[in-house]
Amino acid sequence: MLKLLRLEWKKNSMSSYFKGLIICIIGIFAAVALMAVGSGDEKMFLDYTDFMSLTNILIRIVFIIFSSVILSRLVIEEYKNKTVQLLFTYPLKRKRIIFAKLSLVFGFCFFSIIIATFMMNIAVYFLNPMMNLFEAPVEILEMVATIPSTFINAFMMAGVSLIPLYFGMRKKSTASTITSAVLIGFLINATVSNGDTSTSLSQFIIVPTIMCLLGLVIGYLSYYKIDKVDLT
Amino acid sequence: METVIQIHQLTKSFKGVETVSNVNMNVKKGEIYGFLGSNGAGKTTIMKMILNLVKPTSGEIKILNQTISTTSYQYLSKIGSIIEYPEFYDRLTAKENLELHCEYIGVYEKVATEEALRIVGLNGVEHKKIHEFSLGMKQRLGIARAIVAKPEILILDEPINGLDPLGIKDIRELLLHLKEKLGITILISSHIVSEIESIADTIGILHHGELLKEVRMDVIRKENMEYLEIKIDDAKKAIHVLENKLGIRKYEIVNQHCIRIFEHDISQSQINKELILNNIAVNGIEKQQQHLEEYFLNLINGGNQIA
Numbered sequence: 331m332l333k334l335l336r337l338e339w340k341k342n343s344m345s346s347y348f349k350g351l352i353i354c355i356i357g358i359f360a361a362v363a364l365m366a367v368g369s370g371d372e373k374m375f376l377d378y379t380d381f382m383s384l385t386n387i388l389i390r391i392v393f394i395i396f397s398s399v400i401l402s403r404l405v406i407e408e409y410k411n412k413t414v415q416l417l418f419t420y421p422l423k424r425k426r427i428i429f430a431k432l433s434l435v436f437g438f439c440f441f442s443i444i445i446a447t448f449m450m451n452i453a454v455y456f457l458n459p460m461m462n463l464f465e466a467p468v469e470i471l472e473m474v475a476t477i478p479s480t481f482i483n484a485f486m487m488a489g490v491s492l493i494p495l496y497f498g499m500r501k502k503s504t505a506s507t508i509t510s511a512v513l514i515g516f517l518i519n520a521t522v523s524n525g526d527t528s529t530s531l532s533q534f535i536i537v538p539t540i541m542c543l544l545g546l547v548i549g550y551l552s553y554y555k556i557d558k559v560d561l562t
Numbered sequence: 563m564e565t566v567i568q569i570h571q572l573t574k575s576f577k578g579v580e581t582v583s584n585v586n587m588n589v590k591k592g593e594i595y596g597f598l599g600s601n602g603a604g605k606t607t608i609m610k611m612i613l614n615l616v617k618p619t620s621g622e623i624k625i626l627n628q629t630i631s632t633t634s635y636q637y638l639s640k641i642g643s644i645i646e647y648p649e650f651y652d653r654l655t656a657k658e659n660l661e662l663h664c665e666y667i668g669v670y671e672k673v674a675t676e677e678a679l680r681i682v683g684l685n686g687v688e689h690k691k692i693h694e695f696s697l698g699m700k701q702r703l704g705i706a707r708a709i710v711a712k713p714e715i716l717i718l719d720e721p722i723n724g725l726d727p728l729g730i731k732d733i734r735e736l737l738l739h740l741k742e743k744l745g746i747t748i749l750i751s752s753h754i755v756s757e758i759e760s761i762a763d764t765i766g767i768l769h770h771g772e773l774l775k776e777v778r779m780d781v782i783r784k785e786n787m788e789y790l791e792i793k794i795d796d797a798k799k800a801i802h803v804l805e806n807k808l809g810i811r812k813y814e815i816v817n818q819h820c821i822r823i824f825e826h827d828i829s830q831s832q833i834n835k836e837l838i839l840n841n842i843a844v845n846g847i848e849k850q851q852q853h854l855e856e857y858f859l860n861l862i863n864g865g866n867q868i869a
Binding site: 343416418561 | 576613617632635641645647650653666
């Protein structure tokens with residue numbers, strides 16, 4: 331399994347995506363920080379929680395889309411270019427090949443959200459005193475308290491990031507994979523940030539959970555009968 | 563001789579239409595088996611079924627005495643293949659593609675990739691990306707990829723498509739070399755009949771998904787030797803003359819007015835002269851030979867008159 335992951339990594343030169351990851355993180359921070367600083371005396375964000383809610387939304391949208399790019403590279407393009415035919419003439423279980431690809435997408439989305447959130451927290455901690463992003467000072471404990479929810483959130487988004495597979499595989503199209511990811515990303519996060527806190531909290535748990543399960547089911551369906559499928 | 567690929571009553575239908583029907587074939591160890599058939603005859607489908615890319619509707623395939631089920635995959639390590647157009651990872655170089663292939667198969671020798679590239683004449687361009695390659699170069703690289711892991715069986719679907727005459731010659735020599743020196747069994751398909759003719763030991767002729775004939779090349783060659791066809795008014799009398807005066811023993815009486823001579827050391831004019839001297843009217847004398855191509859065309863056109 332590890333070997334398959336390594337080969338997929340090498341084949342698609344995944345290391346080059348780290349540059350993209352860094353650029354995305356800087357971009358998101360710059361955007362939110364500019365809003366905060368630009369709002370002048372009437373502060374846009376009251377405190378850390380306020381600031382991070384917008385940041386988190388942006389992180390989620392960006393990395394769902396980013397993951398769909400990787401998904402289309404790893405899975406959709408392989409089918410589109412018919413290299414999957416080559417892949418299936420190797421003495422390897424087809425299920426494991428696809429499973430490796432999907433785990434890579436899942437893992438990428440999961441870890442990049444965690445890394446991005448982590449970096450964002452560091453940036454806020456060190457830059458807030460200088461840039462005065464929001465009034466209330468940040469406590470380390472406040473940050474630590476968000477760790478569990480960050481992990482749950484990242485896991486859910488990683489599940490969601492597999493949903494575009496369904497749309498992409500229908501016509502083996504990169505464009506529809508990414509388009510569906512954009513739509514899903516906005517759809518979910520619009521729901522989350524809607525309404526007052528009490529109602530949005532329940533939505534925050536249920537909607538992404540369902541979507542996450544849906545993504546995992548789609549991922550599973552894509553390979554459970556792959557042994558019986560003809561490749562023409 | 564050991565049979566490497568055994569196919570029994572193999573049938574495949576796509577959406578109710580049979581593309582391969584009840585095919586039985588046997589590929590023996592160390593031979594080159596040529597697949598002949600017009601476009602859409604089912605050559606590629608059979609090859610894909612051997613590689614388990616397409617699942618048979620019914621029938622059985624045995625590779626190296628192991629029956630292939632829908633989930634078999636281990637036997638694939640012994641097969642090198644090119645199916646249809648050779649596909650590569652465009653963003654990687656030729657060498658990276660081969661190395662990746664080796665790793666997936668589970669053999670890794672640095673020398674092997676260099677050797678394979680050298681064999682197909684691609685040394686010097688191994689660091690070029692695939693999207694800069696021409697069709698012929700891709701075809702060569704496809705062959706390199708098929709042989710790099712030293713398989714026991716090679717399955718080549720139209721491997722000489724898009725190659726220049728020199729390339730075709732190289733590949734022909736390479737295949738013969740692989741067969742003779744390494745004892746690799748090769749299943750090859752092509753629509754260029756003369757190419758198959760020059761290398762194959764056995765040919766299988768496919769037409770509309772049916773295997774019309776599986777025959778050894780030497781049998782065909784024997785059946786189709788060069789011969790003289792002589793049209794005369796009295797065959798019996800003519801044979802009597804030829805036997806006694808010229809000592810011809812190998813002949814065939816087609817009918818009352820036509821005989822065929824299979825001896826090559828007696829010239830046309832000699833025969834002609836002898837027949838006329840013995841008062842046998844010669845209406846025509848002609849040298850004839852049948853090639854695999856005619857044999858093939860005769861077969862698929864349903865002609866039963868072969869040579």
